Amino acid sequence: MTMRLPPFDLVTPTTLQEAAGLISDPTASIVGGGTDLFPKMKRRQTTPVTLVSLAEIDALKGIRIDDEGRCVIGAGVTLAELADSPLVPAVVASAADAIASPQIRNTATVGGNLCLDTRCNYIDMPELWREASGHCLKDGGDTCWVAPRSDHCWAISSTDLAPVAIALGGSLRLVAADGERIIDVDDFFQNDGIDYHTKSPGEIVVELLLPAFTGRATYLKHRRRGSIDFPLLGVAAAATFDDAARCTGIRLVVGAVASAPLRAIAAEEFLIGREFTDDVIEEATRLASNPVRPQDNTDTGSRYRKWMTPVFITRALQEIASDDTTNQEEEP
Numbered sequence: 001m002t003m004r005l006p007p008f009d010l011v012t013p014t015t016l017q018e019a020a021g022l023i024s025d026p027t028a029s030i031v032g033g034g035t036d037l038f039p040k041m042k043r044r045q046t047t048p049v050t051l052v053s054l055a056e057i058d059a060l061k062g063i064r065i066d067d068e069g070r071c072v073i074g075a076g077v078t079l080a081e082l083a084d085s086p087l088v089p090a091v092v093a094s095a096a097d098a099i100a101s102p103q104i105r106n107t108a109t110v111g112g113n114l115c116l117d118t119r120c121n122y123i124d125m126p127e128l129w130r131e132a133s134g135h136c137l138k139d140g141g142d143t144c145w146v147a148p149r150s151d152h153c154w155a156i157s158s159t160d161l162a163p164v165a166i167a168l169g170g171s172l173r174l175v176a177a178d179g180e181r182i183i184d185v186d187d188f189f190q191n192d193g194i195d196y197h198t199k200s201p202g203e204i205v206v207e208l209l210l211p212a213f214t215g216r217a218t219y220l221k222h223r224r225r226g227s228i229d230f231p232l233l234g235v236a237a238a239a240t241f242d243d244a245a246r247c248t249g250i251r252l253v254v255g256a257v258a259s260a261p262l263r264a265i266a267a268e269e270f271l272i273g274r275e276f277t278d279d280v281i282e283e284a285t286r287l288a289s290n291p292v293r294p295q296d297n298t299d300t301g302s303r304y305r306k307w308m309t310p311v312f313i314t315r316a317l318q319e320i321a322s323d324d325t326t327n328q329e330e331e332p
């Protein structure tokens, strides 16, 4: 069983236009830091002929505040740079700091994190294992081994930055050979383990744009080992309040329980205009956690993740209510 990288050509364009031209070849794939792509190539989940590295493109680097007060984060910024930046909202820096390990954060990029492929116990296996057990839907087979009667793939969105970016009302600038567009991060993702985002293969994520935010925000991540693991569950919340402590706006997002980060719209609507009393938090938690249906396709069982979902939602809302908005995580 080989776990070596398959052969590939590496190209390192220095401009976005050049990269966009190269990536329009369907056998090519973008590589940011390669911390997710290279393990997948070793497992033969993907075997691109050409890798288009974004490492030499200056337009993808740096973090700045633009004329509209937005925080503009280049897709080539590493997670370590993001975690250390005084320009980004504290909740973004602390979420970045809770991703993987220091070595991975030194290499991994913001663009790669937002485009992170969905994960599942059945697909994230070496080729020989997958062949022996029968290829799943995401692997070109005709059965989802997590939910065999299902006609779609349940692989999980595990990006930690996406729930936070959605909670803060962020958007993405995408560039392709024939033009560019800006899309809300919320609309960038879709709840399908195979087609998990709405980006076309020829589009490059260039920037994450975060509007100026003066409210309270938090991201609570639950994972087995605080030193390295992917989230079992992530809850991001960002809210504003009036002088009477009534909520004037909120976004509540649950990550790592479906193929996309899930907005808790019913809970958000319920919370607007209300003070975050214990009763209000209890009802909002019920509204936000009821639709969450984790599957048995990652670390720990689905029942455990379902059980922990209201616990983390309640804690996130309590933090927002008390303005104790620091990123925290707990081990199972």
Ligand SMILES: Cc1cc2nc3c(=O)[nH]c(=O)nc-3n(C[C@H](O)[C@H](O)[C@H](O)COP(=O)(O)OP(=O)(O)OC[C@H]3O[C@@H](n4cnc5c(N)ncnc54)[C@H](O)[C@@H]3O)c2cc1C
Binding pocket: 029, 030, 031, 032, 033, 034, 035, 036, 037, 038, 039, 054, 075, 076, 079, 098, 099, 100, 101, 104, 107, 108, 109, 110, 111, 112, 113, 114, 115, 116, 117, 158, 159, 160, 161, 203, 204, 205, 206, 228, 229, 230, 231
């Ligand atoms: C042990 C381990 C633990 C991890 N823990 C976590 C964790 O806790 N949380 C978490 O979120 N992630 C985790 N990861 C996953 C991964 O390391 C990070 O998500 C990382 O940010 C990916 O960034 P990258 O630049 O290395 O992406 P790459 O591997 O280079 O790319 C990932 C995907 O994004 C595409 N891509 C990259 N950049 C762009 C771009 N600018 N535009 C369009 N497409 C692009 C690539 O084509 C590829 O499909 C972990 C990985 C490992 C190995």
